[in-house]
């Protein structure tokens with residue numbers, strides 16, 4: 001997951017390959033609650049690991065449920081419809097799929113509970129559900145504003161005779177919440193009547209489908225009247241597999257529809273969800289087909305290819321696919337005219353006001369957008385020149401972050417900045433990693449920040465922090481020469497130019513792997529062994545051999561991967577990445593560098609003598625600068641930074657400012 005302040009996505013050439021998607025949020029949280037309410041143990045496979053499911057799991061633990069986690073498999077030992085008597089405070093974050101159904105279940109069972117969430121949760125309406133539960137005799141008080149969380153729940157005095165009325169035109173989650181809670185108390189038939197036209201019906205179908213898996217057959221008359229049969233009982237299905245999330249699939253369906261194939265392959269294969277899905281959002285495939293995608297499907301897979309191009313503009317009632325329809329709004333940027341998405345009033349009460357948010361962000365990219373109470377109309381930028389490089393605000397809304405990543409196929413070849421990319425954690429923590437695993441950018445579009453300079457100038461320290469702040473990969477090129485020196489010495493090869501062929505042959509035979517901050521040489525962790533001063537000196541020697549340098553060129557260039565790279569060394573800007581958009585040449589006085597190295601070694605418990613270090617460092621500088629191949633010198637277009645009097649933080653800030661000043665985005 002990217003926990004950076006923003007993530008810059010380079011323009012992409014195309015995408016192809018296979019992706020496996022995380023479990024459906026809607027199914028995951030429903031199944032967790034049903035498993036918690038029934039008797040016995042339920043093993044749930046492929047559960048989504050996300051903010052919303054973590055909120056639910058934490059709440060279930062607080063309520064006394066048994067929860068055993070083992071990767072994506074979770075075992076829930078249910079409460080059998082009985083709650084403990086201890087008062088409990090439950091924090092629901094911004095998880096509507098936890099807040100609504102838990103409110104209903106706790107209210108009918110009764111107790112002393114407080115349910116609260118993040119500030120946005122306290123702006124999301126729950127009054128219609130509370131009104132329905134009060135008709136049943138449930139005891140619920142508002143602790144803040146009437147109609148909104150936080151709530152206090154007390155003991156009910158249940159009255160089950162009259163039909164319960166619930167509004168269905170704001171959120172279908174209210175009805176879902178009642179349907180899942182009422183089997184706990186159905187000593188007689190309980191009838192729920194929906195007031196107003198029920199929106200998001202497919203979500204109700206998921207609820208009914210899962211209730212059936214837990215042994216409760218709800219009777220349905222149209223979409224207005226639902227009966228929970230007397231005497232029904234939630235029963236554990238023992239084992240259950242969660243389907244991949246169909247709304248998450250929408251980004252990859254759109255990706256297949258928009259992108260050209262790459263690496264000789266065509267199309268995107270999506271594993272874990274297929275045409276037989278119980279999720280309503282799977283109908284997104286029909287909308288994508290209307291816009292021009294070619295889609296094949298099996299019971300648990302989909303394969304999507306670009307067919308019509310540009311895509312075809314559509315005018316669609318999206319009531320049946322409210323979440324996935326946001327993806328259509330971004331696909332509309334690639335259409336041959338104006339696309340209208342209708343009947344999406346529910347967007348206004350989601351994680352954010354999604355109609356307003358989509359309109360604002362689409363306009364930033366250059367689109368013309370008209371928004372209404374329950375529709376959005378998107379006209380793409382007229383020509384490539386009308387596209388803008390935008391910094392997309394994401395409103396703590398995972399879907400906005402994911403769908404706007406698709407703007408990277410813009411014909412102007414502009415990058416797209418996604419602010420607060422970690423908001424995808426709500427449903428798809430590894431969304432961007434999954435996108436990068438199938439996407440391809442032209443190498444020249446993948447940004448590289450080069451940090452070159454003499455020993456102990458702080459290159460490694462600076463480069464690692466800059467990489468972390470930008471969410472980029474990090475290449476410590478010096479470590480490659482250090483490994484080479486170490487391997488040759490261990491093999492008894494003298495570090496002389498006459499032996500360079502033997503050293504290269506050895507290098508080619510030894511697999512080098514980077515695992516986080518650890519470096520493995522033929523499976524052995526050599527991270528510490530290569531950090532001694534002696535290893536540094538040996539590195540400096542082998543690095544002067546032209547064949548050794550040549551052998552490492554492609555290896556280093558292969559680190560240029562999406563979304564970007566920060567590379568530190570001596571020749572990053574001059575030889576390895578000559579077209580890098582930012583090259584920093586970092587220096588500090590010899591005294592300063594010797595002192596830093598001295599402190600660094602002493603702090604690691606390695607004995608050192610300052611005068612010797614300074615002499616070694618000057619010898620190394622001299623050798624690195626005077627060697628005929630790739631001598632240490634600033635690239636012509638490098639920006640010089642002497643950090644003798646700067647802290648690490650201020651050096652990082654300067655380099656990040658230089659980086660920002662090169663970006664085309666208007667606002668961060």
Ligand SMILES: Nc1ncnc2c1ncn2[C@@H]1O[C@H](COP(=O)(O)OP(=O)(O)O)[C@@H](O)[C@H]1O
Nearest residue numbers: 455456457458459460461596600643646647648
């Ligand atoms: N700007 C700075 N101010 C003070 N100390 C620094 C600065 N940059 C790095 N250091 C310290 O100097 C030492 C050497 O830095 P390092 O990143 O290993 O250098 P290099 O990669 O250039 O050899 C480290 O202990 C580091 O914490």
Ligand SMILES: Nc1ccn([C@@H]2O[C@H](COP(=O)(O)OP(=O)(O)O)[C@@H](O)[C@H]2O)c(=O)n1
Nearest residue numbers: 455456477478479481539540543569570571
């Ligand atoms: N791109 C690079 C990186 C390192 N090197 C050599 O490898 C040695 C060790 O590199 P390093 O970056 O780990 O060393 P320090 O800067 O930490 O001393 C340096 O002294 C250079 O001689 C190089 O020639 N080219």
